[in-house]
Amino acid sequence: MAEKSDKKKKVKVVTKEKEDLQQLMAAPIGLSVVGQSLDRTDAFLKVSGKLSFGADYPEEGFLHGKILRSPFPHALIKSIHVEKAKQLPGVVAVLTAKDIPGRNGFGAILPDQPVICGDKVRFVGDGVALVAAESERIAEEALERIEVDYEPLPPVFDPIEALKEDAPKIHEKGNLLSYNKLRKGDIEKGFAAAEVVLERTYQVPILEHVYLEPDIAMAIPQSDGTMLVEGPMQAPFTVRRNLSAVLGIPINKVRVRQIHMGGGFGGKEDSPIDIGCRAAVLANHTGRPVRLALEREEVTLQTSKRHPMVMKVKIGAKKDGKLVAFEGVIYDEQGAYAGLGPVIPPAGGSHIHSMIMMPGPYEIPNVKVDAYLSYTNHPYGGAMRGFGAPQVHIAHEQAMDELAEILGMNPIDIRQKNAFKQGSVTATSQVLDQSVGLLDTLDSCAKAFDWDRRYRETGYLDKERTKRRGVGIGMGWYRTSIGTSSDGCGANVYVHEDGSVLLFTGITEMGQGAFTVLPQICAEELGVRLEDVRVVQPDTDIVPESGPTVGSRSTTLMGNAIVLAARQVKEAIFEMASEMLAVPMEQLEAKDRKIYDQKHPNQSVLFREVVAKCMGKGKRLIGQGWWAPPMASLDPETGQGNPYFVYTYSTHMAEVVVDVETGEVEITDYVAAFDIGKAINPRTVEGQIEGGVAMGIGYALMEEVVLKEGYIQNMNLQNYLIPTSLDIPDIKPIILEVENKYGPYGAKGIGEMPNIPATPAVLNAIANACGGRVRSLPADPETVYWAIKEKGGPPKH
């Protein structure tokens, strides 16, 4: 009885608050935070202009760093004279290669890019000297006073030319950075059994990310010898590792702190290493804080790009459309430095990812892929939303349509026949044993788009016969992990005495919504509200190792770590609540700031009361979770194994109108369906879908870094075009949830997938509309015009 009255007392305390009383009456059912389209936690600061990006930080006390860049794509440095620059008043330091205290090389995978080039430059934009001065203007003037004597070397700009024996050697070990192969089944027998064989070559240009926030790094030497580097970054731990080597100090003397990021799209995985190391070298030398902020042109010149590729595809099929053999060759251009191209065993690196993805989301018994990654004297390739997958999707999705045309099949029928389903075996012989919703995305997309009717009704729109309507499909798959040992994710959850929560992770917010989605998972697990959880900006001194924010891995991998961390705390809380409510622990549920007796939902205690009591009794309210996916495997000789533990699937459908006289393309409708396991925040998922598709449309229609003899011709946004509001239709997203048994609440990744099938969907729609097939991007009006000509002019009917 005494216990019971105690319980009543607790309830009484609760009923003081009107809101709590109302909620007390309602029994807790299902999820209350996860699955909700809650407002972004950072939206208020962003709409009010109060959020500080790196460029908004006070500059007082900072020196300004500038980089002297190579004017040649390939040259020896014969001599360098910096005295005149040093004499300029306001110049504090002018550094050359000999001034690097530790390793003179950085890179996300292979540190082959000099912090400051000593003997040789390998692309236009390579850094040959660093200046720190009291103002940006003085630093710029100092650059002009540095005298460098170069001896130009013959350059090489083509990934295939670069592999020839007599090609100029860019690095000592030769121009072949990586050669990877995939072998499944018997390719010869496969083609022998084929009734139709299609051979095509597709080519994609080099792309710029165009995150709107230009890169910035601030290096601030600390009095204890620690180097603090701040900036917008996707991979703070990779930056830290590089800083440690370049400065020649242990990792625990390097502190990397994240600040708000204005877009990344993979690009801010590499570039913060570059400018972070350079700013830190200057700060280390001068003993003063150094700010290194890039202008837009410098971003274009210096930072990583999406790999351009030449892709050869040979597909063999039966007359009914069943695929029997796939052979692919990828000539992947890495550019001057390794960036994120080569492989970290077993599966990391964009190049091997391209190889794995190349045959598409289709079951094919016999597969052979050879993938060559070449150094050239171009800007270097890094990660860009899809990490080598967008390129190969452009190849296989166009090839599927070209094959369907030969077979006289509807493009969706040939895909239906070959698409992955539960139990399918991939090209790496991985058995897809769970969460395979590819065909669901095809069905729902086709229904929403009304594919069958629209596919029948393509043709001229006007009497003048200038505009033709067409439809196109793109299917795709994408991993939810990196596929290396650095996939492990740590999260710390601290619950405070008032019931408020701090969440520590190393995952960075670049706009994708991690700082809303991750605390949603934490809040759901603890039974509190989103606003009760504050996410701490990643700071390598205080957050656990988390790996980089890449590979569409954050929600799933870090989500699991958060669930595990929250559960540790929840156990202590439930122990206490069990005592307070006199109910066994397993009968309790935490929801909406209360701990309930599941059997008698009106019996509850407030979360904060239990927490306060836990504190009073010395219970641990700190949780640490660690989660790593099942270990990846991939045989280096055969490319066989399980490189990634789960995949997201998607189908896109686009309608275009092509002006057959001018080659202009207008996208008039777009539906995209995704199996993402579980949408933690559906509106944020929609945002990822709509933005990713828009970027894929840009890739299809307009984007290309134009290079002439190694020099970028479109350095700013005046002539590097990205889609405006007038280029993108209302994209209709469809979210499907085929549970991932390894994901938090069943979730899989979404960040990159939307970008991937969008490009081929548009290209297929163009071909469907006008007959012209664009096999070398972008499909700008001129290219489409010539593709129509090549086909013998516009269709007659």
Add this chain to the structure above:
Amino acid sequence: MGTVKISFKLNGCDMNVEVLPNTLLVDLLRDVLGLKGTKVGCREGECGVCTVLLEGEAVNSCILPAVKVGGKSVVTIEGLVKENGQLHPIQQAFISEGAVQCGFCTPGMIMNAKALLDKHPHPSDGEIRSGISGVLCRCTGYRKIVQAIKTASQAGGRK
């Protein structure tokens, strides 16, 4: 280079400043006056993240000499928030419609939307898309931004 004295209205307040003839409005706002809500993305008037209102018109502050605002009225993103902290309906709609991702274009986009709604309180989707085409967004694909502006217009987006 001698400085030039200019007087103008900034977010409703009278300002008297001395600037160099080549000082750009965005640098005056950010570096001299400390209003960092206006962003810089390209410095050549292409990306539009630096958009502010000059006499109610959306302008790229990164290519506009500061001396040109003499005697005129300038409104920045900071000027949209009421003194009591209440957001403008456009700002509110950007939150509720999920029109914000990285947030770097957001101030410029919102200022552009404000100029649009002040002129056309009830624009069509097409008018919205034309109206904001001078500001680039790399994150959203624009749909939710268009939706937010529509929502704000229905809520009476004019201040």
